[in-house]
Amino acid sequence: MADRFDVQGLEAGLADLGGHLDFPATPPLADMVRVRLAATSASRRRFFGPLGRSFLLAAAALVLLAGIAAALGFLVGGVRITFTERTPVPLPSGVVSERNFGIEVSLDEARRRAGFTILVPGAGGPGKPDHIFFERIPVGGTVTLVYAARAGYPADPTGIGVAITEFRGDIGPEVFEKLITTGTGVRRTSVNGQAAYWIAGGEHFFFYRDANGQIVDSSMRLVGDALVFEQSGVTVRIEGAGTLEAAVRLAATLGH
Amino acid sequence: MEGRPLTDSDLIERARRGDVAAYEELVRRYEMLAFRTAVLICRDADEARDAAQEGFVRAWHALPRFRAGAEPRPWILQIVANAARNRRRGSTRRESLALRLAQDRPSGGAAPSPEAAVLAGERRQELLAAVNGLRDEDREVLAFRWFLDLGEAEMAAALGIPRGTVKSRLSRAMGRLRAALSADTRQVRIDG
Structure with missing residues (x-):
């Protein structure tokens, strides 16, 4: 009889143990991956090669660094909106559809993981989000509520109707920044009595700096017309509402 | 087709x-x-x-x-x-998930006696505690081989090491597991 500590005995014991382990339940990865690919990859795969993408991001980062040095800026919660004097580089259309929202999660899970209280549309809003994504950066994470195109919210090039992105507004040096090219207008407005900004009519970058002041490109993407404001300590960006009035109406429905 | x-x-x-x-x-x-x-x-x-x-x-x-x-x-x-x-x-998370034993389920075959079931459960628990106590490198190679039943090429891929290194790493991990179990047994004898 094999000793349970000799090689044969140990191998038999480990094989037996493998059949009695309690692994966490496997999540529905195939469904999650299908949704993620539908949201992010269609045009990305057509447009970007690894080399081209690296070059593009590196070039964009350089332009951003140069532009920021001479820029004027102001803060809305965790967002710094920064103006430059000229269009930095011609922007390939493929960038517009690069939407890296993070990992798809349920609303309950997003609430559990986010380091802030998530705002969701209430009465008069577009209803329950079709997809919810969570990204771990910056501190407290970023939650994005995504709605497919519907009445009042026509599809953007990736098929998304409206996207509501939220992150903590008190993130100190880890601020989001926007670089707005010439031709982009910024209009001050208000949501529930608080200052808000409607950024429209041109292309702009979205990225953030980490605590060391380094630009992190994982969230770098172009976004469409957007309403940016702060509510209850949460910075909110609404993209795809179409008009300032529609975006403000949607923003006014947000609550816990 | x-x-x-x-x-x-x-x-x-x-x-x-x-x-x-x-x-x-x-x-x-x-x-x-x-x-x-x-x-x-x-x-x-x-x-x-x-x-x-x-x-x-x-x-x-x-x-x-x-x-x-x-x-x-x-x-x-x-x-x-x-x-x-x-x-x-x-990851900034400090807590880590340790592998656990599943609740025993009826297998459909002849049920072991209660004494045999308890003894088997204790042995599994002892072995699992020893595996969980190993350093990551050893625990992973043993788990991939025995808990996920991966082949050599798959283990090399999952571990990120050359295929030729898999056997030696597995052998070293088995040796350290045996040493950990022997030490535990000696401790039980001394304590007992």
Whole structure:
């Protein structure tokens, strides 16, 4: 009889143990991956090669660094909106559809993981989000509520109707920044009595700096017309509402 | 060939031509293995879920570089394992998920006597505690071999080491596991 500590005995014991382990339940990865690919990859795969993408991001980062040095800026919660004097580089259309929202999660899970209280549309809003994504950066994470195109919210090039992105507004040096090219207008407005900004009519970058002041490109993407404001300590960006009035109406429905 | 079940290689070829449904089926076939691989690396179920999802998305984008005729399984495992290691390195979570024994379920066969069941349970618990107490490198190689039943090429891919190194690493880990169990037994005798 094999000793349970000799090689044969140990191998038999480990094989037996493998059949009695309690692994966490496997999540529905195939469904999650299908949704993620539908949201992010269609045009990305057509447009970007690894080399081209690296070059593009590196070039964009350089332009951003140069532009920021001479820029004027102001803060809305965790967002710094920064103006430059000229269009930095011609922007390939493929960038517009690069939407890296993070990992798809349920609303309950997003609430559990986010380091802030998530705002969701209430009465008069577009209803329950079709997809919810969570990204771990910056501190407290970023939650994005995504709605497919519907009445009042026509599809953007990736098929998304409206996207509501939220992150903590008190993130100190880890601020989001926007670089707005010439031709982009910024209009001050208000949501529930608080200052808000409607950024429209041109292309702009979205990225953030980490605590060391380094630009992190994982969230770098172009976004469409957007309403940016702060509510209850949460910075909110609404993209795809179409008009300032529609975006403000949607923003006014947000609550816990 | 209508009606023939598609092989993994069929699916990956279709996916390389842009067939998302074929890729989804491939993910469905591997999702449990990929997730458990990530659990063993991350030791955190949430991180493992994110890593597995990220790995599958990365693999989709890497399909043009997949070598035609190669085995998809080690290739996917390697990408998922890399994603899991990156997540583990970047994670600020301090707590870690230890492997646990499942509640014994009726097997349908002849039930062991209560005494035999208790003894088997105690032995499993002892062995599992020793495995959980090993350093990551040893625990992973043993778990991939015995808990996930990976082959040598798959273990090399998941561990990120050359295939020729797998046997020696496994052998060293077995030796350290045996030493840990022997030490525990001696301690019990002294205490007893």
